[in-house]
Amino acid sequence: MLTKAVMTSLCATRQAPVNVAARGIANIPAHEYHIRFDQRVGRKRPAQDVLDRFKRLNNGMWIHAHPGRHKLKYMKDETWQKTSLYYETCTKEQCEILDKLMTPYWLRQKHYPNDPYSAYHVRHNINSPRVDDRGNFVRERKKILMDDITSQRFFPDC
């Protein structure tokens, strides 16, 4: 015989993460309020949702796939078939949000040999400052023992 608890657990429908009250005030569950922290380690956890969906390039830009690229493909034109497979870049504000959801490990610049994204780790024709307020390079790796002129001669775009 099924107990009441089992019955309720079987019949329970999947609850929406946000309960919208009648007057349009959304009650957001408490676990969604904060950036998550690991209780055991005592450190911030990176948002796994973001890691599954986005990639951070070495220049600090985030890319994601086109949402809905597999939906109703047969109805859409040739240009869409082609361009929907492209990755899209996030805006500056979106990049800042995503950076806040990450840990220092993911904000580090990483170098992999034969990286398919190596062409996209550099930005071209950018006039914005190369360094941040602490003097660290914003979108390029630190070169050791090198002045700017030599660096720009051998690493033209980064």
Place this chain on the structure above:
Amino acid sequence: MSQALRSAKERAFQIVEKASRIRVQDARDNIGARTTGRQLKKGHNQMGHTQGALERAAKPPLGWIWGDFFRPWQRMYPGEKLFNADINSRREYIPLSLIELARLIDLGWINPSRPIDVSALCATQKFQINPKIRQYGFDLTEEGADSFPYQIDIEVQYATQSAIAAVEKAGGRVRTAYYDVESLEAAVNPKAWFEKGKVIPKRKAPPASLIEYYMDAKNRGYLSEETEMEKERQLSADVRGYVLPDVKVSSALKSIDQVFHGIPSGSVVSLADKKVFAPKNELHREYYNRQVSDKLYS
């Protein structure tokens, strides 16, 4: 008492005598002398709901946008396996361009007449390698390959073809060699390793995905044949159109399981006594002298 009897001064005294004593409460404005502030803006009438209450209220989580109540913004996008799925099996290398290497030699941080390996590069304190987060050593990249002047004997963990060609054009020697996590940890900071009294480890064989790379003479892998490597050296000189210099690097190569030049694996180094202690036990001796490196299960 008649009026005529009294002077104005007497009458004043009489009035004061009759009056009650002056108190603090008597020193106040007449009614209407001052007005209280009127309501200037509609927002000032807040009836308990203040701006501060709104500012201090619980905010929606990061990424939550009005209109899409059921998921945060970042969950709107499709997952992509190519992005971060294989992060735990990827091997990260520290980029070391030829121009940076030339600068290190120019400024006296590295001695070009001695063999250059992970320990020599890390001793400059210019690189941070953390083997624990899957950093596997140095990647020799080709920036500055056009004008690399030094004849060096370098051992890196990864190298591009143009970088190899540039070093060999200058008369140098390149070997790509694999360091497993433990031996890389020893090589990155030998002093700490020696002071802990740890045994110098045997360098393990590369994992299956890398063994092909290190057995390829084209990459100057440390597991490939010397004769093959000589052929490839000549081939790349022919293809790229330069003449191989006659001067050859004479310094000895490390054996395939050796971490440090001149220190056999299995020994313990005492910095205080300036001595190297070899293992005495027959079993240990046999294990460390075997020229076959261990298989790595990772």
